[in-house]
Amino acid sequence: MLSRTAESLFWTSRNMERADTIARKLEMGYRMSMMPTQSGGMASEWQSILAATGELEKFQQHYDEENQDNVEHFLVYSSENPSSIKQCIRAARNNARQVRTAITSDVWSALNQAYLEFQAFEVQGGTKPDLPSLCDWTKRQAATVRGAFSNTQLHQDGADFFNLGYFVERAGNTARMLDIKYHVLLPTIETVGGAVDNYQWTTLLRAFSSHRAFHWAYGGDYSPDKIAHFLILNQACPRSLKYCLGQTNQHLDRLSQGYGAYSPAQLHAMRMRDDLATASVGDIIQNGLHEFLIQFTIENNQLAEKIADSFLFGER
Amino acid sequence: MTFLGIGIMATPEFFNEMTNDGEIRAPYTAVMRWYEGTDPAVLQQKYREAEALFRQTGITFAVYGDQPDTERLIPFDIMPRVFTQGEWERLERGIKQRARALNAFLWDVYHRGEIVRSGRIPARLVYQNQAYEPAVVGMSPAQRIYSHIIGIDLVRTGADEFYVLEDNCRTPSGVSYMLENREIMMRLFPQLFRSSRILPIDGYCDRLRRTLQSVAPPKCDQEPTVVVLTPGAFNSAYFEHSFLADQMGVELVEGRDLFVDGDFVYMRTTRGPRKVDVIYRRIDDEFIDPLCFKADSMLGVPGLMNVYRSGGVQLCSAPGAGVADDKAVYTYVPEMVRFYLGEEPILNNVPTWRCSEPDDLNYVLDKLPELVVKEVHGSGGYGMLVGPASTKQEIEDYRKRILADPADFIAQPTLALSTTPTYVDQGLVPRHVDLRPYCLVGKSIELCPGGLTRVAMTEGSLVVNSSQGGGVKDTWVLSS
Numbered sequence: 001m002l003s004r005t006a007e008s009l010f011w012t013s014r015n016m017e018r019a020d021t022i023a024r025k026l027e028m029g030y031r032m033s034m035m036p037t038q039s040g041g042m043a044s045e046w047q048s049i050l051a052a053t054g055e056l057e058k059f060q061q062h063y064d065e066e067n068q069d070n071v072e073h074f075l076v077y078s079s080e081n082p083s084s085i086k087q088c089i090r091a092a093r094n095n096a097r098q099v100r101t102a103i104t105s106d107v108w109s110a111l112n113q114a115y116l117e118f119q120a121f122e123v124q125g126g127t128k129p130d131l132p133s134l135c136d137w138t139k140r141q142a143a144t145v146r147g148a149f150s151n152t153q154l155h156q157d158g159a160d161f162f163n164l165g166y167f168v169e170r171a172g173n174t175a176r177m178l179d180i181k182y183h184v185l186l187p188t189i190e191t192v193g194g195a196v197d198n199y200q201w202t203t204l205l206r207a208f209s210s211h212r213a214f215h216w217a218y219g220g221d222y223s224p225d226k227i228a229h230f231l232i233l234n235q236a237c238p239r240s241l242k243y244c245l246g247q248t249n250q251h252l253d254r255l256s257q258g259y260g261a262y263s264p265a266q267l268h269a270m271r272m273r274d275d276l277a278t279a280s281v282g283d284i285i286q287n288g289l290h291e292f293l294i295q296f297t298i299e300n301n302q303l304a305e306k307i308a309d310s311f312l313f314g315e316r
Numbered sequence: 317m318t319f320l321g322i323g324i325m326a327t328p329e330f331f332n333e334m335t336n337d338g339e340i341r342a343p344y345t346a347v348m349r350w351y352e353g354t355d356p357a358v359l360q361q362k363y364r365e366a367e368a369l370f371r372q373t374g375i376t377f378a379v380y381g382d383q384p385d386t387e388r389l390i391p392f393d394i395m396p397r398v399f400t401q402g403e404w405e406r407l408e409r410g411i412k413q414r415a416r417a418l419n420a421f422l423w424d425v426y427h428r429g430e431i432v433r434s435g436r437i438p439a440r441l442v443y444q445n446q447a448y449e450p451a452v453v454g455m456s457p458a459q460r461i462y463s464h465i466i467g468i469d470l471v472r473t474g475a476d477e478f479y480v481l482e483d484n485c486r487t488p489s490g491v492s493y494m495l496e497n498r499e500i501m502m503r504l505f506p507q508l509f510r511s512s513r514i515l516p517i518d519g520y521c522d523r524l525r526r527t528l529q530s531v532a533p534p535k536c537d538q539e540p541t542v543v544v545l546t547p548g549a550f551n552s553a554y555f556e557h558s559f560l561a562d563q564m565g566v567e568l569v570e571g572r573d574l575f576v577d578g579d580f581v582y583m584r585t586t587r588g589p590r591k592v593d594v595i596y597r598r599i600d601d602e603f604i605d606p607l608c609f610k611a612d613s614m615l616g617v618p619g620l621m622n623v624y625r626s627g628g629v630q631l632c633s634a635p636g637a638g639v640a641d642d643k644a645v646y647t648y649v650p651e652m653v654r655f656y657l658g659e660e661p662i663l664n665n666v667p668t669w670r671c672s673e674p675d676d677l678n679y680v681l682d683k684l685p686e687l688v689v690k691e692v693h694g695s696g697g698y699g700m701l702v703g704p705a706s707t708k709q710e711i712e713d714y715r716k717r718i719l720a721d722p723a724d725f726i727a728q729p730t731l732a733l734s735t736t737p738t739y740v741d742q743g744l745v746p747r748h749v750d751l752r753p754y755c756l757v758g759k760s761i762e763l764c765p766g767g768l769t770r771v772a773m774t775e776g777s778l779v780v781n782s783s784q785g786g787g788v789k790d791t792w793v794l795s796s
Contacts, residue, residue: 003584004573098549101558101568157586259587311586 005102006161007313008095012103012111013149013165015092016142019085021173022075023138025049028177028207030131032200033068046071052180053083072131077122085138086122089114092145104152107145114141139209157258160251164307167251171244172300177207178231179293201227208239228289229281241296245273248303255311263310268303272296331474331734332746333397343398343794344737346512350505351395351744359394362504363739366392369500390493391787395739396501397749397769401515401796407470407478407753408763410663413653415466415755418485418640420656422462426453426636431655437648438672442639446693449601449636451608455625458531459759462634464596465524466755467491470663472734479666479731481750483649485641486633487598491754492556494768495520495563497790513795515765520754521563527758528564528594534627535579540593542566543583545574547599547615557598571599576619581629594630601635643726644670644692666731672723680727681718684711687727689718704730738771738789748772751791765793 032045046066050056053075062080063070078084082091093115096103117137121128129137146166153159181204201222205211208231217234218226234240252266284292307313334344351359370389399407424431425442426449432439442448467488469481498517502509525542532540546557548570561568573583574592582589597604603613608621623629639645647668650661669676669687680687689701701714718725735746753767769791 001586002567002569002573003586004570006586100549101562161586255586312584312588 001102001157003312005099005158006311007308008099009102009158009161010165010307010313012092012095013145013162014169015088015095016111016145017166017169017173018083019088019092019138020142021170021177022053022083022085022088023135023142024207024209025052025177025180026072026075026131027135028203029071030068030135031203031206035200035203048180050074052176054176055081055083068131076134085134086118089118089141102158104148106148106152110141110145110148114145117141157255160255161311163251164248167244167247168300168304168307170239171241171248172297174208174231174239174241174244175293175296175300177204178228179290179297205230210237210239213237225281225285228285232284233276233279233281242273242276245269245276249273252307263306265303265306265310268299268306272299272303330732330746330748331472331477333472333734333736333749334746336475343400343403343792346794347396347398347508350508350511356743359739363394366394366500366504369503370496391773392497392500393738393747393771393773393787393789394501394504395737395744396790396792397736397751398792398794400794404765404793406476406662408765410478410661411466411468411753411755411763412761413657413659413662414468414480414483414649415463415757415761417649417652417656418466418483419461419463419757421652422485422634422637422640423456423460424656425639426455426462431652434655436651436655437645441642441644441648445639445642445645447601447636447638447642449639451621452625452634452636457634458533458630461531461757462637463640464527464531464632464757465491466757467752468663468755470751470753471666471731472749472751473732474734478663480649480663481666482643482646483641484752485637486600488752488754489553489556489598490752490768491520492559493788494754494764494766494791495559497768497788498766501790512792515793515795517764517766520764521560523756523762523764524560524596525564525566527756527762528596528632530758530760531630531632532593533630536593541591542594542596543569543574543592545569545571545595545597545599545604547603551598553598560596571604571615571617574617574620576617576623579623579626579628581617581620581623592629594632596632601638604631604635642692643690644672647726666728669727671718671725671727676727677718677722680725681715683727684715686730688730689714689725689727692724692726702730736769736771736789738773738787740773745775747775748777749789766791 026049029045029049046068047056050059050066050071055074058081059066059071059074062078063074074081074084076085079087081087089111093111096108096111100108120126121134128134149159149162153162181200201224202211205214205222205227210230214222214227214230217230217236230237231239232241235242235246237243249266249269252263252269256262256266334341334348340348367389370392421431429439429442431437432442463485465488467484467490469484470478471481472478495517528542529540542564543566544557544561544564546554546568548554551557558568567573567583569583569592574581574595575584575589576582577589581592581595583592599615602609604616605618605620606613606616607618609616620629620631621635624631624635647665647670650665653659653661669680671677671680671689680689683703684701685703685706687701687703689703691699701711703711706714733748733750736749737744738747749769749771751767751769753763756762756764769789771787771789773787
């Protein structure tokens, strides 16, 4: 398969996953902004949400205040922000369009439909959906594309690249979203325990559509180490780092088998998986959750680069 | 979508390909029997189905821009155009003859230039031609073939009168419509095919692949790898590029997928670099290699021409092939047939006056109101004068242009273009048509029994290009 085709598939799914997680982050910010803080005022979560998307600086260049309207505009409708939902959907659709023969018509129409519906939101004089509806809409589009792909696409190397895009993006996002929680709200792990903090933890779980799953898996009260375990080390949670790495490894293994050679990306992914296999939540928290997440994010970015190198994406 | 490029005007008498003195001509008897025996409501229904099928298969042509509705359908006529095998065989011999002569001419003008030395064609027309490519002088492409896919545009004026309107030696488009038109007709009217013995055309893409493989370069020592090179998804003919690649089972690449390393061209694949032997390029000469041609081209492959010249890759069509399909050179094609093949041309050119020659010029200036005058290097039907359809003022203005640079113009008589029955809301009506068959030139020369018939859907109109409401129809050759 042409490297460009593989690359386009990889970025189609990455962009849809990114749109999905932006919607989830916005949902989280929206809920948290209705919560009083311990100091009595209303929590301003928007800055941390922006930090988690990696576009805080760009935001500050274009807007003066971090309020819901501005953040919503920036993360949903902005053309300046390459990671806005609009731009992600557009990029996903355009990547797919370039390799139209490599995807089924079901996948194409799911992507094209998302693109066209979003355009309709922006029509002059039309009414934009409110933020929660827009977040739901975005998650639904992502799910439709994912479903169309699983249901209709041949499960060969193209599907591996498509899935790699999902899981690399998702692992990075889970790590960053966990880090928002750590970074801004929990300077030290030991102070956790107040009702407000619990509410914020549950909001985090909600943003992963996992607050009920959490109860099924762990029962009882929320605690930061349980939640950390759930999102980092739980094999069954489809958003945990461990699950994402497991999937990434599976797809890289399959590519290696098909192509008859190990790839540098595969070796890197194996090492990341092995590191997690022996990790415990206690150790991670002991050694610094923030440091762990930063390290993970760095390695995850390296993984994306190694995938590009291994399969000749882009320029030689 | 190319413009038909004709300056042919309506005159009162047209040859109707279906009727002759009130009788139905032989090739159309079965179609007419079927048409008359079919409930009009069913025809309406089929007509709508055809449109739905075209949308489904994505046979649209892109209109540049980023609006949601930038893809348009080409009107499809459900009435086929029919040739007998006898009629077709003559066309076939004529087209193949022309294809051989054009390739012989191309090889000659990049080598000794015998045809120029013998005084049969002016040196200026060849060597000062914009399409003449100094970069390939003296080199020989595989099998000495420059133009591998030749689209020869034909018009008909009588039962046995065909004229070649122009030759397309570079990258003629439209063949995907020829193939899809047939697919859709077979789905809509299976009974018609069962009863009519129509020669199949579905082998075209296999033949195209074999043709391309047969011109693999000398350095290729295994099964040749063929690719289709496209400018990208935003090109208006992108559908055709992906269609052909898909049907041949080869990769559709863009310039950035290819790179030159040493003596060869490679494509980047997920398994690593893979050598490419034959490139069916749908990019113009000047864009294919920024190191050799337009330096700012982002579409091409740096270093490609070096590999080509050293026999590491074959480009189809070969760079420089365009010098054979220039409008001024066109007038010399019958001469080429005599010179290289020692044969008389089977297909005629439309009689053409070259304003570069004093006698011709005088005649043209005298008869301007009756003639069609074209710029030699023009294309797309722009900048031409259609005498009978122009005002006195327009003719006088054009006269000044001709006098300023006579060598830049040619003139042709207005021909009576044939009509075929075309299905519209009111029923069957005669509409003007042209024909573009696609000739494949590799180790052997092949022609699919059929071609793309373009039809001017508006009454009286002679303009068949799709951007101006022109449609397409299936073209049949009946087995005898």
